[in-house]
Amino acid sequence: MVLFPSHQAATISRHVGPVHCVTYSSGAGQYILTGGQDRKIHLFNSSTTSHIQTYDAHGYEILSLAVSPDNSRFASVGGDKSAFLWDVATAKTLRRFSGHYARINTCGFNHDASILVTGSFDATVRCWDTKSNANKPVMVWDEAKDSITSLTVGDGEVVTGCVDGRLRRYDLRMGQIHVDVIGHPITSVMQTRDGNAILVSSLDETIRLMDKATGGCLMSYKGHRNKEYRISSTFAMVDSYVVSGSEDGTVWAWDILEGKNVVREVAHAGKVVSAVAVNDGRREMVTAGVDGTVLIWRTE
Template structure:
């Protein structure tokens, strides 16, 4: 069983990343950068949604807390409107709130489910918010209306979803991966059993909408292409493992410029990968606590990640005295995130 001992606890920031302050009082559940500016939003188990403005000068970073709002219960997910004006958040109070963060307006409830909302995304091509819940539904919302535009039944609880219009990928319990073409959102485009043997933790759509990544609790990632003629490009690989210790892959983020991606895991590490050359570009040092969530900023020059207890060992292993929740910012060097040219073998 994986443990984080006292010795490891001394090394809370081994990558010498910039720490965003003040830290949330409890575990961090999601991080989302604005698509237009270096504004970072974090949701956490202390029922709060917090916003910071990040500024960069050469190789140094600074953060300034801007504002925060509250939910009635722990907040699990967040998303930005594509114009960077508005933040959406959802969680255990079964509702999604819309917060006009740039104008300093008050949050309003724009979505309701019958169970916690665990993931969400704004769909720019449709001007709709999509929310996924443990109530086994996806709901699409026009934020000017009280009722959902469409409710889509899922085969099981939603765990993760990702949109790159017109592609929507949903990971549910029982290893289902459901693909929707948003030009016809009321019909499943494809249903796939995960190529990974264990529970899905996260999914993310390829930037070119041609497929998706899926991560699981077994420290493995699957690379899946949708086109039947591209199936020979599908593969899975191991990551976030240490000898016999196996850790969950908690977050998958594509770099917005280079098309490479980052994985973050319960081992406290984040790594950068190139799926096309099947290479790990950079392995970062392990933090003393798990990394439950992460996000690139709009140009990929900043990678935000949280380090905190992720509840994968239950409440009995949670020690508030040692389990500080931190948000760190890493500035990737080009060599860490830019794909390396493939070397031709010379063989015919």
């Protein structure tokens, strides 16, 4: 018996149009943030699914969200070309970071949310100091040849995925860039808890677990559909499983060591499932998709 949150426990229908991103609050993960094509961000209680707050300032679709470790602030990015920093309690924007020349696809905080990292369709990655009043980024990386689709911020490093098929790792302490060639447009990157491997989704319908030290592929996961859309993948149950959405309206989970598919659930009315997040402590998962709904999954 696979201990995995594969039971659809609740459906949230607050957005009008596709939901592009979803994330849990930090720590215990009592709350869920969602962002959509309708330019709205919503905050929900994950236990009761009750709606708590709406954050409304974007003029274009919202594509990525990041929550600070203390849950007091969060960042949102999308079609506006600016990154928004929000106060969770007051629902007011604290800062807007402008400098990208095209939509911003992805964002992430460092360990204390003093730095916000953003990746854009303009092929650059920018680092912003959230504590100073400076309007310019403290760092800009422009090595990519195409759109930055995903990034993850680790201990002293930033990992980015790009449409040019390159996985780039920026070592902030050594000032070095490490590049691994995946060979297909990358849609999602996520580091393991121990930081030794990186989960990479790409448009050849394959998810790869890449060894950070050697650049080699430790395991690959297949079966889902992903040829066109940006679909996120993540880890579940303390890095025991790999989880992903799919373009055919299904949610997949694989055994991380064996690469074997252990869960395949139909969801979101057969529409693209583009975003997925897992809360190990609650044994809970949330998915979002083109159908405009957010599904909460639990173990039965």
